[in-house]
Amino acid sequence: MTAVRCIDLCKTYRQGDQDIKALDHVSLEINAGSFLCLSAPSGGGKTTLLNAIGGLDAPDSGEVWIAGRRIDHLKKSELAQLRLMQIGFVFQAYNLIPVLTARENVEFVMQVQGLSAAERVRRSSAILDEVGLSGLENRRPAEMSGGQQQRVAVARAIVSHPALVLADEPTANLDSRSSDELLRVFVELNRKYDTTFVIATHDQRVMGYARRVIKMLDGRIVDDIEQHAD
Amino acid sequence: MRLLRIVATLAWRNLWRNRRRTLIMVAAVSVGVWAMIFMNALMRGMVDDMVRSGIESLPGHVQVHRLGFRDDPSINNLLPLNDAELAAKLDAAGLVAWSSRINVPAVITSERESRGVTLYGIDPERERKITFVPNSIVAGRFLEGVSDKGIVIGRRLLDALETDLGKRVVVMSQDPDNEIADRGFRIVGVFEAKLESYEETMVFAGKSTVQRMLHVADRVTEVAIMSDDYRFVEQTVQTVRDKLGADVEVLPWTELNTYLASMLTVMDGFALVWTIVIFLALSFGLVNTLVMAVFERVREIGLMLALGMRPFGILAQVVIESLLLLLMGLALGTLLAWLSILPLQSGIDVSAVADGMEMFGSSSVLYPKLTMADVVLANVVVLGLGFIASLSPAWRASRYQPIEAITKV
Ligand SMILES: Nc1ncnc2c1ncn2[C@@H]1O[C@H](COP(=O)(O)OP(=O)(O)OP(=O)(O)O)[C@@H](O)[C@H]1O
Ligand SMILES: [Mg+2]
Numbered sequence: 001m002t003a004v005r006c007i008d009l010c011k012t013y014r015q016g017d018q019d020i021k022a023l024d025h026v027s028l029e030i031n032a033g034s035f036l037c038l039s040a041p042s043g044g045g046k047t048t049l050l051n052a053i054g055g056l057d058a059p060d061s062g063e064v065w066i067a068g069r070r071i072d073h074l075k076k077s078e079l080a081q082l083r084l085m086q087i088g089f090v091f092q093a094y095n096l097i098p099v100l101t102a103r104e105n106v107e108f109v110m111q112v113q114g115l116s117a118a119e120r121v122r123r124s125s126a127i128l129d130e131v132g133l134s135g136l137e138n139r140r141p142a143e144m145s146g147g148q149q150q151r152v153a154v155a156r157a158i159v160s161h162p163a164l165v166l167a168d169e170p171t172a173n174l175d176s177r178s179s180d181e182l183l184r185v186f187v188e189l190n191r192k193y194d195t196t197f198v199i200a201t202h203d204q205r206v207m208g209y210a211r212r213v214i215k216m217l218d219g220r221i222v223d224d225i226e227q228h229a230d
Numbered sequence: 231m232r233l234l235r236i237v238a239t240l241a242w243r244n245l246w247r248n249r250r251r252t253l254i255m256v257a258a259v260s261v262g263v264w265a266m267i268f269m270n271a272l273m274r275g276m277v278d279d280m281v282r283s284g285i286e287s288l289p290g291h292v293q294v295h296r297l298g299f300r301d302d303p304s305i306n307n308l309l310p311l312n313d314a315e316l317a318a319k320l321d322a323a324g325l326v327a328w329s330s331r332i333n334v335p336a337v338i339t340s341e342r343e344s345r346g347v348t349l350y351g352i353d354p355e356r357e358r359k360i361t362f363v364p365n366s367i368v369a370g371r372f373l374e375g376v377s378d379k380g381i382v383i384g385r386r387l388l389d390a391l392e393t394d395l396g397k398r399v400v401v402m403s404q405d406p407d408n409e410i411a412d413r414g415f416r417i418v419g420v421f422e423a424k425l426e427s428y429e430e431t432m433v434f435a436g437k438s439t440v441q442r443m444l445h446v447a448d449r450v451t452e453v454a455i456m457s458d459d460y461r462f463v464e465q466t467v468q469t470v471r472d473k474l475g476a477d478v479e480v481l482p483w484t485e486l487n488t489y490l491a492s493m494l495t496v497m498d499g500f501a502l503v504w505t506i507v508i509f510l511a512l513s514f515g516l517v518n519t520l521v522m523a524v525f526e527r528v529r530e531i532g533l534m535l536a537l538g539m540r541p542f543g544i545l546a547q548v549v550i551e552s553l554l555l556l557l558m559g560l561a562l563g564t565l566l567a568w569l570s571i572l573p574l575q576s577g578i579d580v581s582a583v584a585d586g587m588e589m590f591g592s593s594s595v596l597y598p599k600l601t602m603a604d605v606v607l608a609n610v611v612v613l614g615l616g617f618i619a620s621l622s623p624a625w626r627a628s629r630y631q632p633i634e635a636i637t638k639v
Contacts, residue, residue: 051633054536056536056632056633057633076541077540077541080535080538080539080540080541081538081540082538083536083537083538084537084538084539085538087538089536089537091533091536094529094530094532094533095533096533097240097530097533097534098247098530099240099243099244099247100239100240100243104239108236108534108537109537109538111232111233111235111236112233112236112537112538112539112543114232114233115232156537
């Protein structure tokens with residue numbers, strides 16, 4: 001089963017009088033259950049690619065398929081539904097709703113999905129515990145450190161057991177112990193539910209957990225390595 | 231339903247993020263709502279007073295005449311039914327109050343002056359429930375029965391005739407054979423009225439006395455009838471029509487005094503316009519507040535969209551936030567209006583600032599009248615138009631691009 005298929009994606013940004021090719025003929029196939037790491041120096045095109053896969057930004061040309069369905073031409077509302085039900089997101093820059101507590105942020109997606117309160121509490125408690133945030137459930141984002149916020153975002157991305165998790169620098173603000181803990185949660189989820197993980201990072205430790213590492217440079221895939229995770 | 235819960239939670243919390251701004255807006259809405267209700271209550275009180283005194287100064291709620299009397303209010307247009315026949319029919323109709331009268335144009339003459347007036351031959355007991363005159367006697371007494379030989383006239387007429395209480399006057403009119411009919415009366419009472427013209431032109435005497443003077447036996451020209459509420463007289467009109475048949479004219483006060491009746495319609499129109507004008511003033515603040523609030527939240531709105539919330543969820547959030555704000559303002563404003571009108575129920579004396587008011591048939595004491603209709607009007611207008619006004623910023627928010635929000639650092 002193919003979880004994600006990208007065919008010949010191109011995306012060009014204009015900056016001043018200069019064209020920047022953020023995606024330059026990217027073709028890629030990701031099997032369901034993959035644990036994949038997207039590695040590139042800053043500006044390499046990781047976020048742009050994740051946004052295209054997640055239906056957040058349409059490529060200039062090329063096709064994006066998720067679970068056998070072409071998505072790059074879907075309507076806004078169809079894309080919203082797809083993201084809600086099938087994809088868990090950890091964004092690079094901005095993740096949490098400031099007026100909601102940690103628990104409420106984690107429950108947000110489930111609530112929009114329409115899960116019952118009991119089910120939400122059960123799952124959010126478990127996941128907050130797993131990412132090491134028990135006791136902080138009722139804090140708002142402004143009352144948490146960057147690393148704690150990041151873990152809330154990760155918890156939200158995986159709590160509803162989506163088929164695909166797109167995580168953009170999920171360990172950026174974490175010390176090595178916390179990021180190890182987080183990655184172990186990812187791995188366990190990947191094993192247990194066959195969740196597909198696509199993680200953009202330039203963190204070497206993250207790459208250690210991945211079974212496949214794709215290296216990008218200036219919007220092009222320059223390397224694609226299968227490896228055995230530890 | 232679950233979506234609505236999270237959306238409402240977000241709306242409520244967002245409202246308190248900028249506490250100062252929200253409180254200022256709530257205060258503005260409260261003051262606006264207070265102004266809507268208070269002003270309308272004042273105006274209603276004024277109009278109500280006008281209508282009441284208009285009705286009290288004789289017409290009653292419903293009147294019965296011979297067809298043609300209103301074009302030629304003279305002795306030639308007596309009602310086809312006599313007193314006994316009227317009593318037989320009207321007493322059985324279950325009316326709040328009724329009274330028959332004979333009224334004709336007449337000339338009143340003192341030893342010095344004479345004036346044209348309308349002479350009313352009335353039943354004093356029955357009139358007590360209908361007109362203001364029995365309660366407006368400032369000197370002497372009111373009439374004491376249908377055969378009272380005295381006459382009651384207005385203060386201004388008394389002055390114009392250069393005569394006094396206890397003196398005699400002569401009243402002259404015509405009988406049905408166009409012969410002069412006259413009679414001397416002693417002035418037994420003097421009344422004052424809100425309208426100067428009433429004091430100058432109305433004179434009252436016992437009904438039987440006047441009937442004898444005019445040689446009309448037991449006939450009358452007019453019946454005045456009261457119902458429970460001046461706003462709902464149709465039922466009474468119908469009852470009386472059924473009882474008295476088709477050869478008399480039965481009319482509600484709204485048709486007898488169309489000017490007065492139009493005041494009610496004008497008042498309703500005024501209330502609506504005033505309410506909307508205030509709202510329009512408020513709506514600038516409201517829309518501005520929402521636009522600002524939404525603008526400050528570009529990122530989180532984008533985030534929610536990115537996570538899969540539909541644009542409708544965002545729209546609902548902003549609209550609910552706006553409605554919550556308005557609801558708080560409405561509750562406070564309505565309370566304020568109620569609290570400020572309550573102690574004024576006994577009347578506000580505006581004679582100092584409103585010298586000309588009496589010209590319009592309104593007294594110089596205002597009785598603000600808080601009506602459910604005006605409270606509902608204010609609430610409906612604010613919520614209804616507020617909903618519409620918040621749609622535009624809400625719509626804009628729901629059109630945000632998720633990508634903008636989550637990639638900008
Ligand atoms: N909205 C935009 N407007 C203009 N240029 C953009 C925009 N978004 C991205 N770019 C450019 O596209 C290129 C790829 O950007 P992208 O964000 O995908 O890189 P990245 O690999 O995620 O980098 P980082 O590690 O810093 O997050 C960069 O050169 C960037 O400057
Ligand atoms: Mg990036």
